[in-house]
Amino acid sequence: MARTLWRRPGRMVPSLLRSxxxxxxxxxxxxxxxxxxxxxxxxPVVHTENCIGCKMCVRNCPSGAIEIxxxxxxxxxxxxxxxxxxxxxxxxxxxxxxxxxxxxDFELAALDRKTLKVVYDAPPPPAAAANPExxxxxxxxx
Numbered sequence: 001m002a003r004t005l006w007r008r009p010g011r012m013v014p015s016l017l018r019s020x021x022x023x024x025x026x027x028x029x030x031x032x033x034x035x036x037x038x039x040x041x042x043x044p045v046v047h048t049e050n051c052i053g054c055k056m057c058v059r060n061c062p063s064g065a066i067e068i069x070x071x072x073x074x075x076x077x078x079x080x081x082x083x084x085x086x087x088x089x090x091x092x093x094x095x096x097x098x099x100x101x102x103x104x105d106f107e108l109a110a111l112d113r114k115t116l117k118v119v120y121d122a123p124p125p126p127a128a129a130a131n132p133e134x135x136x137x138x139x140x141x142x
Contacts, residue, residue, distance in 0.1 A: 040106075055068050062090065
């Protein structure tokens with residue numbers, strides 16, 4: 001028994017010496033940013049100004065992470081639950097107007113699940129966009 005204990009350190013020394021002169025197997029990730037490949041799929045972003053409300057993305061999402069709601073005439077609001085999203089890219093593939101874009105942003109860790117629910121607001125109506133200083137109409141009585 002004592003004889004096997006003395007043999008183990010002897011077997012470990014050549015391996016130890018070899019590893020001293022090799023590059024590390026890991027990367028320095030937080031300090032050196034990782035570059036994602038061109039076809040990497042990460043956080044989806046919705047450009048609501050192009051959305052026509054066809055809801056093809058909602059129908060084809062396997063996890064049910066997307067909701068599209070009308071907020072006016074030809075204006076839509078998109079909600080994506082990044083906690084449910086599996087980042088498959090089906091929503092971007094089926095969108096006829098290419099409204100959904102998959103970014104390379106993969107650092108999505110959060111302590112609260114509520115922060116993973118992202119709302120993409122509809123653009124303002126054309127009348128409000130033409131005259132931004134005009135506020136909502138009010139009654140004369142107050």
